[in-house]
Amino acid sequence: MKEHSGAPARGEILKVIAGLPIIGAAVAAIGSIAEAADNKAQFKYQDKPGPGGAKCSQCRFFKAPHGCSIVTGTIRPDGWCIAWARRVGGVKRRQPMMRTSASSIT
Numbered sequence: 001m002k003e004h005s006g007a008p009a010r011g012e013i014l015k016v017i018a019g020l021p022i023i024g025a026a027v028a029a030i031g032s033i034a035e036a037a038d039n040k041a042q043f044k045y046q047d048k049p050g051p052g053g054a055k056c057s058q059c060r061f062f063k064a065p066h067g068c069s070i071v072t073g074t075i076r077p078d079g080w081c082i083a084w085a086r087r088v089g090g091v092k093r094r095q096p097m098m099r100t101s102a103s104s105i106t
């Protein structure tokens with residue numbers, strides 16, 4: 001019978017080497033998920049107003065009180081990021097009422 005030298009067998013080394021790309025891909029995938037979970041750096045989010053005093057509370061993507069439909073995590077109403085876009089309007093226009101009186105049919 002052959003005596004074991006204590007060094008890993010060739011087959012064991014090959015198994016470890018074969019598993020490395022899978023581990024690398026898994027680590028990369030986890031990194032992507034973590035990056036997607038926090039994209040504040042990607043959008044250069046800051047906790048203070050941007051150029052011209054633009055702030056999240058004036059942005060079309062802001063979700064009161066502390067959310068955003070683009071940037072993840074907690075958003076300050078007076079924060080800002082590069083995706084800022086002015087919210088247009090703010091007050092919904094009322095629909096005109098139909099006239100139903102007989103005098104309008106003549």
Ligand code: SF4
Pocket residue numbers: 043045055056057059060061062063067068069070071075079080081082083084085
């Ligand atoms: S898109 Fe940017 S500026 Fe607009 S609410 Fe979200 S974080 Fe604020």
